[in-house]
Amino acid sequence: MRSIIELRNITKVFGEGRSRTVAVDDFSLAIDAESPPIKALVGESGSGKTTIALLMLGFITPTTGEMLYKGRNFQRLSRRERRMFRREVQAIFQDPFGVYNPFYKVDHVLDVVIAKLHLASSRAKYQALKEEALRGVGLRPEETLGRYPHQLSGGQRQRITVARALLMRPKFIIADEPVSMVDASLRATILESLTKLNRELHIPILYITHDLTTAYHVCDDITILYQGSMVESGDVEQVIKDPKHPYTQLLVGSIPWPDPSRRWGEGQVAVVDRESTGADNQCKFAPRCPFVMPICREGRPPLFQVDNGHAVACYLYEDKPVVEGGKIGPC
């Protein structure tokens, strides 16, 4: 199972001294290219998910650990391989407005790609390619081409970014909160586009979000992030229906269901002091955990394999086998 991108024990630290923040802490993840899944990376703001996205896109470098692109260390890629990486790894960002240069019409983002990759040899082909790209994401060219970003809705703008990413013929797409700034009624079409391109074009997608419900609908497996570390990972049905880690349970319990008869989860929600993050030598969730035990304050819990493909970093499961080298069992 060759992975297109693999993060091995990545740690990213920002700042020094008093302002030192560990954004990502000993994190490992592999994106499989052969039976490409849609993987969800779920965490609240400040959990490190955007940092992981930037790392995978090569915009920032890890402090320790390595990132592999098609099995080769990213830092040691040749220029040609770098250029291939740039083309094959694409992204869709959260803000459907900020990704457009307000000076240009929306066509610009597509024009740049077509020009850079020499995808069209004549004006006619150029135009046809743009129109086809838009139709592929469910947009009508006559309603969208030639307009400025502020003249289109958030949903339309976001779909054009998907079209742009597709024009690059990517091998991997990172979608960082692609629908959180889009109206509810327009979200469905964008999510549908993403699922379609995974199933039809076999492109693996990393769907980064804080919203468990959309993750549940779109993804095959899910990884929960807390303060830069993986706390739980596995098949999305298992993790959501039967969450093992106390943090995951807290997350699932805090989802506001659109159903008045199904109240927010029972269970004490401790009012939290955010500043007291777990010190370096204990489980990061210990200060907030309703099930905290003495062992939790003695060291970081490793990942335990609780089920097929389902792993949890919590001492509640210390009777289970430890996951070696970040390789969670049969996926």
Place this chain on the structure above:
Amino acid sequence: MNRRILAAMRYTRRNPALAVGIGLLLAVVLFWGIGSIFVPFSRTSALSVPASRVPSWEFPLGTDRQGRDLLAVMIAGTSLTLRIGLIAGFIGMFIGTILGFVSAYYRGAVDTIIRGSVDVLLTVPSLLVMILVAVALKGGLTVEGMALVVSILAWVWPTRTIRAQVLTMRESGYIRVAQLSGMSSPEIIVKEMMPNLLPYLGASLVNAVAAAILASIGLEALGLGPMESPTLGMTIYWVLHYSALLHGMWWWWAPPIIIIVTVFVGLFLFSSGLDELANPRVRRAA
């Protein structure tokens, strides 16, 4: 075309500063333009006309103690002073823009050097530096030379402000997308960043020009300018030299002041107007 003119006119109602500013500057330019057709340049030389004349039909602005037709001097002086300001302003902006972009986009050692130099040079009193240079070059300073002296430090402030703008822009989504699409750094600077900075660069340029004009007038009034040229600042110098105020020669000291004030108010209003144009949040309600 018609629709555009109407839209522009409607906009001036909302942005009177821009309209008035442009109007004032246009008036000054017209003064020079029309004037230079009718009044020969030769009259700006000393002893070309009878001295110390009160304004009359023959000499609408009178003459000075050295026998210069003051109308001719004002017309010529306006053009010369503006020219100094424009040359110095442009040089300053050009250098400042390049340094600012390079510094902010590439970061690292380059940024540290440029930023460090800017921070240090900003604390240096620029007038003092210019005085020293002018004194060293005394005698033989032409109008163009004047412009170069003034532009020595004209790039410092633009570098700083443009660097700040580019730093902010650099983190925006569309720059990331441009990188993902495979654009190279110079391409990104020119195609993605520049166009958005244009209104801001315009306003900065106007400020740089205004500062340059002020500096040049200051140096000239101190007697450190091109002595042979009838710039506005030199006129002020002669006014002080010959105590025109005490002698009641109002036709000598009033016109340059009026023109200078008009130019500065015009530049200021124009700059405010540009700021409003560039920054939609400042825009006032209809």
Place this chain on the structure above:
Amino acid sequence: MNTQLLKLQELRVFYHSDEGAVKAVDGVTLSLAKGERLGLVGESGCGKSTVAMAIMGLIKPPGRIEGGRILLGEVDLTKLSEGEMRRVRLNQVSLIPQGAMNSLNPVSQVKNQIIDGMRAHNQHISKRELRSRVYEVLESVGLRRDVARMYPHELSGGMKQRVCVAIAISLHPQVIIADEPSSALDVVVQREVMETIGQLQQELGASVILAGHDMGLMAQFVNRLAVLYAGKLVEISPVKDLFAKPLHPYTQLLLASLPGLGERGVFRGIPGLTPSLVDVPPGCLFYPRCPRAMDICSQEVPALREEDGRQVACHLYDSEVLT
């Protein structure tokens, strides 16, 4: 009804731009009872924030209240001068704004920001009294006393939002308007903040208007829900009824588009776009996207009709008998 604390009657708020008047709120009529939690839900551009701002008297040019009345008790808030409105703000009607990060003064300690509001309404309050009120109000939102001496940047997003809640309740207002109070917060903190607001509301006997776009949050928090579309009210119902049996096609489609934990992989968006609020077409504004549109829908604007304690503006219910 005597228990109607706040009544909006045919409220119209337009924004005047170069292209014409943007009809952000066009004839909204609703009422808020004492102790009630009313939700104002809709997508971007529906006018919910504008309604919240109008009630607070915070509509600034180029926006203007073009018509209608906002009755707080017997007083029409639209007719008040700025000075009179200032006395109403915080004291009787207060706002918990969207984006707490931006609402707090970064160079002022928390306690001073709470005190500012209290002092503005009562010049003669003693220092000791102020201090005890500050502690009291911080405790009621679940914050420690030493937060009073902190600066906003030392607090997390959730804590900042709770400070905003504290400021909003400091003078025990009758109406608390929360405009997307938790949109910048993650789901765990959101729940904490909303539960805090709910608790306080009950203790104070106040009424809450919650404006937002998250139907899930509405389901968990409000008693009655008003759905806005393109500046008009399309449906108001007790929340259980609305979710069990939505009447207006827009509400039905909106609920259908929400991913629940039901079937995976099924996506149901609403095709089309919201209409322009400048060149408003005749008839019902939802007509172009409505799966049950009829001819009359493109000609006549449907009026808000009452049915079983619920109100809906849709021609499908024209022939219903009033109960």
